[in-house]
Amino acid sequence: MTMEKFINDILMVVFFFTVGLEIKREMVCGELSSFKKAILPVIAAFGGVVMPALIFTVVNHGTLASSGWGIPTATDIAFAVGILSILGDRVPISLKVFLTALAIADDLIAILVVALFYGGTINLPLLGIAIVVILFVAMMKHLGEKRVGFYMVPAILVWFLFYYSGIHATMTGVVMALLIPMEARYNKAKFHRRAKILYDGLLEAEQVQTNEDFPNGPERYHLRRLSSLTKKTIPPSYRLEHKLNPIVNFAIMPIFALANAGVEITDPSYFNVFKAVDPMLGSVGLGVFLGLLLGKPIGITLASWLAIRFKVGAMPSKAGWPMLFAVACLGGIGFTMSIFVDTLSFAGEGIDPAVTQHLRDAGKIAILLGSLASGILGSLLITIVAKLKKKGTLRRKNRPYHGRSAWNRQGHRA
């Protein structure tokens, strides 16, 4: 195993695990708790795959580059979420969850695309065993097992099986996160009853005469039991999310960026993505650039609009179309996922390896430019929309009151 694989296939499992826990929390009691809100990112992800692929195909139709349509369809969840975090509270939480869920759905589609169209072979027997293990874990959860340790061993097994079956091993993180229980071992009544017993015991232990200061031996015993009780009263998924978040944000994501963002610029002429389309080679640069910068936001917004228009999905709370479009622009940050598809593209019988390499190199630079442009455009649009929204609210506040309500703006009866 190389260092790069260790970072991408092992460390990133933890990242996907925490993202999965967040999505699950939102599905149970947050922004994705209704079916309509939960289905919207999935439909939007499909739109975000179809539109860039169409744009790429239109640009490169009938050329050697046409097989690279999968490159602009991917979204890099780590970078998209990282940029969102910089923008802070300008983006409603519902849209942050929307983009995260969309990126996960996008990754699942990318796995399918690679497996079906880019020669990625899937070892079905191993995948079958992995599904059996996952079903076993689901049954364990259904039977009420809430000890995290019991989920770790199958998680490692599923990682091995996914890795060797040809599926991106990071998906283990998402699957296991969805299976970690959200219920605590002790409910409220049980916690209060036990806590009272332990606290009474603690008070009694205070009377014991020893040479030690607080906490003395019996007190330490009761404090330990209290600590264990509070730990078992917090659901395992919350506990893990809270513990893993700083590790993911300040260790795993920076390491991932250091390992994957180093794109080598072999030829500066690749930066000119708008050069004339070669009738034989096509223009990978233009297809990828336009696919990421325009295809992604248009596809995501259009699919969301259709879903909401036909009442299949529901608009995320406290969000409007301009902000959704701005957030959809961040979906164009394909970066590492797109590079992954790029490294599998343009190969085939009868294609000169030098041509393949040329197309891949051009694709990499276009991914870099497209992702950068999408990140900048998305951030700018989010800032502008948030500012306009704020100004609009202020203007409404300062506007003289002409309403029909019986109460005026100062709260006095008219």
Next chain:
Amino acid sequence: MALIPIYWWNKEVHSFKISQDSFRKKPWANGVILLGCVAIAMLLANLPFTKEIYHSFLHTEFTMRIASPGGLVDWWIGYSPRA
């Protein structure tokens, strides 16, 4: 008098720790670090005197060793199906 520099040094370290903690708690902190790492990675991958080291480091082969008399575990972890 010799204690004064130690006092200032200690104060500076302490204030650095506090500023580091407050930075860590900012919602945008991880995004800023991420972008910083992207810039560093781009430099490392393209500067003539670092690109060799950068790429060879990423492609360093390593095996995780777990005590296994038959060597089965070593094989499973070291073996790469997609290489």
